[in-house]
Amino acid sequence: MRFNDAITGAVLVVFAVAEIAYTRTFPSLHGQAYGPDLFPMLIGLGLFGCGCVLIVRGIHARMADASESNQSKVVKWIDLGRVADSRRARVNAVLTILFLLLYILLSEWIGFIPISLAIVFTLLYRLGSSVFTAAAIAVFTTIVIQLLFAKVLLVPLPAGWLQGMVW
Secondary structure (H helix, E strand, C coil): CCCHHHHHHHHHHHHHHHHHHHHCCCCCCCCCCCCCCCHHHHHHHHHHHHHHHHHHHHHHHHHHHHHHHCCCCCCCCEECCCCHHCHHHHHHHHHHHHHHHHHHHHHHHCCHHHHHHHHHHHHHCCCCHHHHHHHHHHHHHHHHHHHHHHHCCCCCCHHHHHHCCCC
């Protein structure tokens, strides 16, 4: 599956505008010219700039493709490629989106560790890994992400069913 850069850039610009608007709700610090909104706003401005560059590049690439093809064929904004031809690829794409939604909806109740193990294992197995490889990578990835967030970034991930047992 391939998207024209203009589509990716437009999504990035929309996300950047929403992120910048959200940072405007952060409280200001008394007596300082900057506050907790400074770095998220700078990141949002960077994302906005990158999105604009992608939009321009995507439009130029589309115009170049259209002139090369001499209008004999319509240049696509989205090329589904193998995903449109393969049932397995379509199922994998839908599963990925479904698992993201399930994580968002169920992670507080189930917890990060069990749901991460299940999602990573299932997707790796569906994409062709052996059971042992999928399980090993799922366990390793889950542990690394849990440690990174809990110990390095100091951001607790949802404990869910493992409440009181998660380090």
